[in-house]
Amino acid sequence: MNVTIDPRAGFCWGVVRTVQIAEETLRSNEGAVYVLGDIIHNPREIERLRAQGLVTIAREDIPSLPPGSKVLIRAHGEPPETYRIARQHGVEIIDATCPVVTKLQERVRKFYDLGYQIVVFGKPNHAEVVGVRGVCNDECIVVQSVGEALDRVDLRRKTVLFSQTTMDRPTFLQLRDALTERIAELVVEEMGTIATEFHAKDTICGQVAGRENDLRRFARENDVIIFVAGRRSSNGKVLFDVVRSENERSYFIEDTSELRPEWFDGAERIGITGATSTPQWYMNQVKDEIVRRFATASATQ
Numbered sequence: 001m002n003v004t005i006d007p008r009a010g011f012c013w014g015v016v017r018t019v020q021i022a023e024e025t026l027r028s029n030e031g032a033v034y035v036l037g038d039i040i041h042n043p044r045e046i047e048r049l050r051a052q053g054l055v056t057i058a059r060e061d062i063p064s065l066p067p068g069s070k071v072l073i074r075a076h077g078e079p080p081e082t083y084r085i086a087r088q089h090g091v092e093i094i095d096a097t098c099p100v101v102t103k104l105q106e107r108v109r110k111f112y113d114l115g116y117q118i119v120v121f122g123k124p125n126h127a128e129v130v131g132v133r134g135v136c137n138d139e140c141i142v143v144q145s146v147g148e149a150l151d152r153v154d155l156r157r158k159t160v161l162f163s164q165t166t167m168d169r170p171t172f173l174q175l176r177d178a179l180t181e182r183i184a185e186l187v188v189e190e191m192g193t194i195a196t197e198f199h200a201k202d203t204i205c206g207q208v209a210g211r212e213n214d215l216r217r218f219a220r221e222n223d224v225i226i227f228v229a230g231r232r233s234s235n236g237k238v239l240f241d242v243v244r245s246e247n248e249r250s251y252f253i254e255d256t257s258e259l260r261p262e263w264f265d266g267a268e269r270i271g272i273t274g275a276t277s278t279p280q281w282y283m284n285q286v287k288d289e290i291v292r293r294f295a296t297a298s299a300t301q
């Protein structure tokens with residue numbers, strides 16, 4: 001049995017940066033450092049940083065922190081309200097928002113200020129989308145499907161479509177095309193009396209979109225794929241779907257205890273990969289575990 005870790009798997013640079021900022025802050029700080037929500041959607045990495053003094057809190061906890069406490073904002077970003085509450089209570093913000101997300105927030109704010117109807121392809125309660133909703137005063141329409149967009153978007157208004165950075169590009173393009181088509185129909189139906197303006201801004205992160213082709217190849221090259229990610233990772237779900245569409249023998253695990261011997265029946269080539277929030281060190285552990293528990297059994301079949 002040959003077990004390979006996907007050379008392109010592991011943290012994206014935005015997560016690497018966030019974890020580095022957290023570790024530097026922990027090193028230079030005497031007491032605890034707080035983070036708003038899980039620093040990344042990976043229980044192993046959360047545990048590792050918790051052992052160094054990183055405490056996960058919610059936004060509602062900020063007022064009860066001692067003044068001068070340090071609160072880290074993770075890669076997903078936060079709405080402006082969070083910064084305001086922190087200032088009010090004398091809490092220091094360590095801003096580790098991924099620059100890609102900051103850019104998305106800036107673009108949304110710009111179009112909002114220009115009076116556009118903002119449409120976001122994303123999950124309404126995902127932390128990144130909560131931040132984006134905050135920068136436009138929650139006056140945006142968050143959609144997850146074409147049907148929802150056609151129902152809810154008023155195409156008589158000038159409109160701009162954005163995407164949460166970790167959504168899948170094919171659906172984003174379907175949304176763009178469906179809205180463009182609907183506008184063309186409206187123009188005909190209303191005999192050119194409506195003033196339409198529509199922009200689609202592809203704000204899907206290159207770290208997610210760019211990985212798809214390599215991931216497809218990796219999935220095809222192996223008999224079995226073990227996909228390692230936190231179950232709450234949005235990017236993990238998207239990338240796992242990509243892997244699954246190429247290789248039916250793909251399995252999602254969060255923990256090595258979920259590995260099943262029957263997955264490896266007759267398999268020669270095992271590939272291990274993961275989301276942009278899956279630490280390299282944990283994939284190494286998964287590899288060791290597979291080799292230790294299943295390599296001999298498979299070799300004897």
Ligand code: SF4
Nearest residue numbers: 012014098100165205
């Ligand atoms: S996936 Fe992209 S947007 Fe998200 S944290 Fe990583 S680099 Fe930033």
